[in-house]
Amino acid sequence: MRALAIAATGMAAQQMRVETISNNLANMNTTGYNARRAEFADLHYQQQTRAGTINASDGTILPTGVQLGLGVRPSSITVELAQGSLSETGGDLDLAIDGDGYLEVTLPSGQSAYTRDGGLQRSADGLVVTSDGYAVAPEITIPADARSISINAEGEVYAYFSDRVEAELLGQFTVVGFSNSKGLEAIGSNLFLESSASGGPNVSTPGENGLGTLRQGYLESSSVDAVREVTELIEAQRGYELNAKVLTAADQMLGATTQIR
Template sequence: MRALQIAATGMSAQQTRVEVISNNLANMSTTGYNARRAEFADLFYQQQTRPGTLSSSDGTMIPAGVQLGLGVRPAAVSVQLSQGTLSRTGGDLDLAIDGYGYLEVTMPSGVSGYTRDGGLKRSADGEIVTSDGYTVVPGITIPTDASSVAINNDGEVYAYFTNQVQPQLLGQLTLAGFTNEKGLQAIGSNLFIETEASGPPQVSTPGADGLGTVRQGYLEESSVDAVREITELIKAQRGYEMNAKVITAADEMLGATVQIR
């Protein structure tokens, strides 16, 4: 009986949906996190009678036919691209991207990573790095005797010194954009890497070429809507239970068939 296999694919799909929801809820306090959504597609169909074929009895055309579906499969887990609320922190190296774009960082392997987590730090050498110690491109070093740091909306980094009136320009932060943001590969630690699906990065200064600006002293909160996720969780639970009932019903029907003498 195909119903058993079909319902099993439905239960597996709802389980995948719950796993995505649980990851969203686990990251509802993660800086710069965008919620994910599980997407599904129906499986192949068995064409017992194709639409448009001629009836063998009287030669008329069959308008609909008999097409039996074989269940559901996961199609994608896509990122819901929406900016989270900008929360004021007051930190000199806390940056929020107001709009489109990613900060570029250099990982230990030499590969470029991209992130919207602007909770930056200063390394032992004074270099601006991420919380994991990855250098933020283009590699700006803050002098040890700098009394404070200012970063304007265009990404220019200035250092102030106690014995100088005018600040010193240390460098220019850049942002990277992608033709298909959803094609980026998430690797954890709030980092993404480019893929063939995302296309190459288009790097420019903040505020140029459609990129957003940077806001010093702010961090972007997670875009997860807890109420929506709980609603989706209830729907997934109900869907799982209904598919389980189909399996129970199909099993009882098979049992009745076996008992026929």
Template structure:
């Protein structure tokens, strides 16, 4: 009986959906996190009678035919590209990206990562790094005697010094965009890497060619909508239960068939 295997694929799909929802809820306070959404597609169809075939009885063309579906599968777990709200922190190295774009991060071994997590820090050498200690590209070092740091919307980093009225320009952060952000590969630690699906990185100045701008003293909240996730969780749970009932019904039908004498 096909109903058993079909319902099993439905239960598996709803379980995957619950896993995606649980990950979203777990990251509802993660800086710069984009919610994920499970996407599904139907499986192969058995063509008992193909649409458009000639009826053997009277020679007419069948308008629909008989196509028996074999269930569902997970086609993708896609990232929802939506900016989270900006929360004021007051931190001089807290940077929120207001609009499109990612910071370019230099990883160990020469690899390049990308992030929207602007909770930056200053290491022992004065270099501006991420919370995991990875340097932001281009590298900018803050002098030890700097009394204040200012970062404008264009990503220019200025340092103020004692007994100096005019600030000193230390460097400028750039932003990276992709033709398909959903094609980026998540690495964990709020980092992504480029893939063939994402396209080549387009590096440029903030505020240019559709890139966003920086907001100093702010961080981007997670884009997870807790109410929506809980609603989807209930829906997924009910879908799982319905598929389980189909398996129970199919089992009862098979049991009744076996008992026929």
């Protein structure tokens, strides 16, 4: 009975939806995290009678035909690109991107990765790195005797010293944009890699080419809406239960068939 296989695909789809929602809720407090959404598409159709065929009895053309759907399949899990709220931290190396774009970091392999997590740190050598120790590109080193640093909206980094009146320009942060940011490959630790779907990186000064500016002393909160996630969780749970009932009904029908004498 096809209903068993069709209901099974529906249960698997709702399970994937619940897993996606679970990941969103688990990352409610992850800096710069964007919610994911599971999307689905119907499977192939069995054409028992094609629309437009000629009715053999009187020669009329059938307007619809008989097309039996065979279930559902996951088509994608997409990222909902949305600006999270900016939370003030007061940290001199906490940076939030106000708008589109990513910070570029260099992995130990030398490959470039991209992140919106602006919770930066200072290494033992004064190099500006992420919380996992990856250097931010372009590399900026803060002198050990710097009293404080200031980062403006355009990404320029200034250091202040006790024995000088004027600040010293240490370098400038850049932001990176992509033609299709949803096509970036997530690798964990708030990092993304360029892919053939995302297009090449567009490195710009913050505030230019439609990219966002930097806000020192702020971090971008997760864009997960807890109320929406719980609502979708209830919908997914009910959808799973309905498909399970179809499975039970199909099993009962098969049971009745086997008892026919």
